[in-house]
Amino acid sequence: MAEIRPLRAWRYHPKFIKKIESLTSPLFDVVSEQQRDKLYQEEYNSIHLSVPLGSEPIANAAARLRNWKQKGIIIQDKLPAIYVYYQYFTLPGSQKEYCRKGFVSNIRLYDWNENVILRHENTMPFSVQDRKELVEKTELNVSPTHGLYTDPDFIIERYLDESMKSPLYEVEDYQGVRDVLSLIQDAKVIKHICQILKEKQVILADGHHRYEGSLAYLHDRKTEADYDKDAGYNFHMMYLTNTESDDLRILPTNRLIEGISDLNEADLLRKLGDDFHIKPIENAPDINEIILGKQYAFGLLIGDKAYKVRLKPEKVLENPWKFPDVIKSLDLTIMHYFIFEKALGIPGHEQRASRNIRFERNFTECLKQVITRKAQLAIITQDISIDIVKEVCYSGFTLPQKSTYFYPKVICGFLFSSINDEEFKSPFNTSFQFAS
Numbered sequence: 001m002a003e004i005r006p007l008r009a010w011r012y013h014p015k016f017i018k019k020i021e022s023l024t025s026p027l028f029d030v031v032s033e034q035q036r037d038k039l040y041q042e043e044y045n046s047i048h049l050s051v052p053l054g055s056e057p058i059a060n061a062a063a064r065l066r067n068w069k070q071k072g073i074i075i076q077d078k079l080p081a082i083y084v085y086y087q088y089f090t091l092p093g094s095q096k097e098y099c100r101k102g103f104v105s106n107i108r109l110y111d112w113n114e115n116v117i118l119r120h121e122n123t124m125p126f127s128v129q130d131r132k133e134l135v136e137k138t139e140l141n142v143s144p145t146h147g148l149y150t151d152p153d154f155i156i157e158r159y160l161d162e163s164m165k166s167p168l169y170e171v172e173d174y175q176g177v178r179d180v181l182s183l184i185q186d187a188k189v190i191k192h193i194c195q196i197l198k199e200k201q202v203i204l205a206d207g208h209h210r211y212e213g214s215l216a217y218l219h220d221r222k223t224e225a226d227y228d229k230d231a232g233y234n235f236h237m238m239y240l241t242n243t244e245s246d247d248l249r250i251l252p253t254n255r256l257i258e259g260i261s262d263l264n265e266a267d268l269l270r271k272l273g274d275d276f277h278i279k280p281i282e283n284a285p286d287i288n289e290i291i292l293g294k295q296y297a298f299g300l301l302i303g304d305k306a307y308k309v310r311l312k313p314e315k316v317l318e319n320p321w322k323f324p325d326v327i328k329s330l331d332l333t334i335m336h337y338f339i340f341e342k343a344l345g346i347p348g349h350e351q352r353a354s355r356n357i358r359f360e361r362n363f364t365e366c367l368k369q370v371i372t373r374k375a376q377l378a379i380i381t382q383d384i385s386i387d388i389v390k391e392v393c394y395s396g397f398t399l400p401q402k403s404t405y406f407y408p409k410v411i412c413g414f415l416f417s418s419i420n421d422e423e424f425k426s427p428f429n430t431s432f433q434f435a436s
Contacts, residue, residue, distance in 0.1 A: 001116050001197070001198055001199055001200050001201055001202075002107060002108070002110075002116050002117065002149070002197045002198065002200055002201065002202045003107065003108040003194075003197075003198065004105045004106065004107045004108075004193070004194050004197045004198075004238075004240075005080070005105060005106045005107075005108075005194065005235065006080035006081050006082050006105060006106070006185075006190050007080060007081070007083075007104075007105060007106045007237065007417050007424075008076050008077045008078070008079065008080050008081075008418075008423070008424075008426055009076070009077050009081070009083060009104075009415035009416060009417060010069075010074045010075065010076050010077075010140075010415065010416040010417070010418060010423075011074060011075065011076075011077065011414070011415050011416070012044070012073065012074055012413075013072055013073060013074065013075050016044070016073075017169070020169050020171060020413070020414075021171040021172065021173075022042055022045065023042065023044055023045050023046055023413050024045075024046060024171060024173060024179075024411045024412060024413035024414065025039050025045055025046045025047040025050060025051075025411065025412045025413055026173075026174055026409065026411065026412070027050070027143055027206075027207075027409055027410070027411075027412060028050045028051045028131075028143075028210075028412075029127065029209065030361075030409055031047070031051060035174065036051060040053060044068070044073055045413070046142065046143075046412045046413035046416075047412075048060075048061065048064050049061050049064065049065060049138065049140070049142045049412075049416070050134075050142045050143060050412050052064070052134075058133045058134055058137045058138075059137065061134060061137070061138055062137045062138045065138050065140060074416065076418070076423060077183075079185050080185070080190075080426055081183040081184060081185045081190075082103050082104070082105050082183065082184045082190050082193060083103060083104040083105075083181060083182070083183050083184075083414075083415055084101075084102075084103050084104075084160045084163040084164055084181065084182045084183065084184060085102050085103060085104055085179070085180070085181050085239060085410065085414070086099055086100065086101055086102070086160075086164060086179075086180045087099070087100045087102075087177050087178070087179055087180075087408050087410075088177065088178040088179075088180070089175070089176070089177045089178070089407075089408050090176075091249065098247040098249070099247055100241055100245065100247045100248065100249075100408070101157055101160050101161075101241065101242070101245065101247070102160075102239050102240055102241035102242075103156070103160060103184075103193070103239070103240055104144050104237060104238070104239050104240075104415065105193075105237075105238065105240065106235040106236065106237055106238075106417060107147065107202070107235065107236055107237075107238045107240075108234055108235055108236075109211075109214055109215050109218050109234055109235065109236050111215065115201065116201060116202065117147065117201070117202045117203075117204055117211070118201055118202070118203045118204065118393040118394070119204050119208055119211075119393070119398055120203060120204065120205075120389050120392055120393050120398060120399050120403070120404065121208060121398050121399040121400065121402065121403045121404065122208075122352050122398050122399075122400060123208045123209050123212050123352070124209070124352055124353055125352070125353055126353065127209040128209050128212045128213050128216060129213070129216075130209075130213070131209050131210045131212070131213025131214070132212075132213035132214070132216045132217050133213075134213070135210075135213055135214050135217055135419070136217050136220075139232070139233075139418060139419050139420040140416055140417065140418055140419070140420075141210075141214070141236060141237035141416065141417040141418075141419065142412060142416055143207075143210070143237075143410065143411075143412035143413075144207070144237045144238050144239040144410055144417075145204065145206060145207025145208075145210050145211050145236065145237070145238050145239065146204075146205040146206035146207055146238070146239045146240075146241070146406060146410060147202040147203065147204055147205060147238045147239070147240045147241075148202065148203040148204075148205050148240070148241060148242070148243045148248075148386075149197060149200045149201075149202055149203075149240055149241075149242060149243070150200065150201075150242065150243045150244060151196065151200070151242050151244060152244050154242065154244070154245075155196060156193055156196060156242070157242070159184060159189050159192075159193065160184075163182040163183065163184045164180065164182050165182075166182055167180045167181060167182045168181050168182055168183060169181045169414060173408075173411050174411075175407075175408050175409065177408040179411055179414070181414050181415075197240070202238075202240070203243070203389065203390065203393050205241075205389075205404070205406045206404075206406045206409070206410075207238075210236075211236060214233075214236045217233060218233055218234060221233050228421075230425075231419075231421055231424070232418065232419030232420060232421050232423075232424030232425070233419050235417075235419060235424070237416075237417035239410050243386055243390065248386055248406070249406070249407045249408075250383050250384060250385070250386060250389070250404050250405065250406055250407070251361060251383055251405040251406075251407045252361070252380075252381045252382050252383040252384075252405065253359050253360070253361050253381065253402045253403070253404070253405045254359070254360050254361065254363065254366050254378055254379060254380050254381055255335075255357055255358070255359060255360075255378065255379040255381070256357070256358040256359070256360050256366060256369055256370075256375040256377075256378050257344065257356060257357060257358075257375060257376050257377045257378070257379070258356060258358065258374070258375050258376055259355060259356050259376075260344060260345070260346075260356055260376060263344070263376050263377075265302050265303055265305065268302065268343060268344075268377070269307075271342070271343040272300075272309055272338075272339070272343050275311060275312060275315045275318075275338050275342070275343075276309040276310060276311055276312065276338070277309070277310045277311075277312060278307055278308070278309050279307060279308045279309075279310075280305065280306070280307055281299070281306040281307060281308055282306075283306075284299075284301060284306035284367055285363070285367070287299035287301075287306055287308065287363075287380050288363060288380065290308050291308055291310075291380065291382060292382065293382075294310060295331065296310055296311035296316070296331055296334050297309070297310040297311075297331075297382070298310075298331075298335060298339070298379055298380060298381060299378075299379070299380030299381075300377065300378075300379060300380070301366060301367060301370045301377060301378040301379075301380065302370065302376070302377040302378075303370070304371065309339075311334055311338060315338070316329070316334070319333070319334070319337050319338070320337075321333070321337055321348060323397060324395055324397060326388075326391050326392060326395050326397075327392060327395070327397050327399075330384070330388070330392075330399065331381065331382060331384075332381065332384070332399060332400050332403050333400065335379060335381065335400075336348060336351060336400045339379060340357070344356075351400070358375070359402040360378070361405050363380065366378035366380065384399075384403065384404060389404060
């Protein structure tokens with residue numbers, strides 16, 4: 001199944017340890033415009049590699065990376081390692097501290113039809129192309145994607161806990177999460193972890209665009225006469241956590257709608273009324289609690305009004321999309337057909353690449369966008385369980401794009417993984433390879 005390998009990570013020079021917090025950044029698809037503007041002011045912040053600026057941003061990132069290597073801003077670890085990454089966090093309404101335990105390694109890239117790495121949601125082509133160009137020009141994985149393996153015996157965590165006794169970094173990130181990094185360089189331990197993962201499938205939790213970007217680049221390289229199945233471009237940096245942990249959290253991702261001509265409140269409510277029970281809500285911030293736990297219920301923000309909309313039970317069977325029941329019965333599928341396609345006129349086959357749909361996790365930001373008319377309306381959703389994600393993955397189908405928001409997000413800047421062969425290959429690599 002999944003082949004993982006340790007990596008010789010590029011990390012900031014030890015002289016930057018005391019300011020490592022100022023060098024980290026959010027992932028490219030969650031960083032806000034305000035965050036970017038502030039982070040760009042720090043000359044060596046990782047944002048310059050993950051979301052580069054300028055008229056030729058990708059070329060700028062590649063040039064900056066070369067400069068940082070030459071100046072010793074980042075240096076490569078001499079020995080391959082698995083990097084242990086713990087995230088300590090709390091959730092609103094509770095003082096309990098959770099700890100999500102995981103590790104960062106390289107993992108071989110697999111096509112979806114190989115059923116080794118399983119996707120659970122669709123991607124947007126323009127974002128995939130952007131990530132492909134970045135990895136192609138920089139030969140660098142700037143941040144780890146997030147994968148899930150299943151180990152009810154928690155064998156790997158024993159090694160991770162031991163490593164965490166000697167952390168390398170500890171910071172509080174933009175989410176208020178405490179991120180701690182350590183490493184494992186013991187060859188026997190690494191080989192055991194690799195062997196455990198060799199028996200597993202991996203569900204891609206977060207980073208579908210980055211993974212598909214790397215996969216698209218690999219497909220290009222496979223057409224070349226000198227293709228090498230063990231070259232760096234066959235691998236991808238991933239943060240791996242256990243699905244059986246009770247510290248795995250998935251938050252809902254709301255939708256913002258913009259750019260639809262002739263959209264008005266009266267017409268939309270009339271169209272929705274054919275399929276939904278509609279109830280006005282006096283206090284918009286109450287919507288999350290009002291829809292909580294109610295199947296096929298959504299919040300709707302439009303103008304200065306708020307509504308709860310809930311699909312009429314008899315309408316469920318009227319969805320013509322040809323999906324298995326596990327997909328067809330999902331709240332998000334109901335939303336994408338009955339609201340996006342039927343009421344808003346965005347056909348299902350166009351929704352993946354649609355510029356009319358934006359994604360926003362924060363409810364307050366949704367409310368602000370609608371009130372200020374930056375968005376025409378917002379649709380407030382509920383979270384889904386990891387059991388649903390697993391069921392969908394194993395069915396061979398996918399959820400609609402941006403269906404999940406695994407929390408907390410990993411951060412960018414602790415380590416980078418090169419796919420340049422001179423930096424990727426190591427005399428130690430054969431110690432961690434297994435026969436196919």
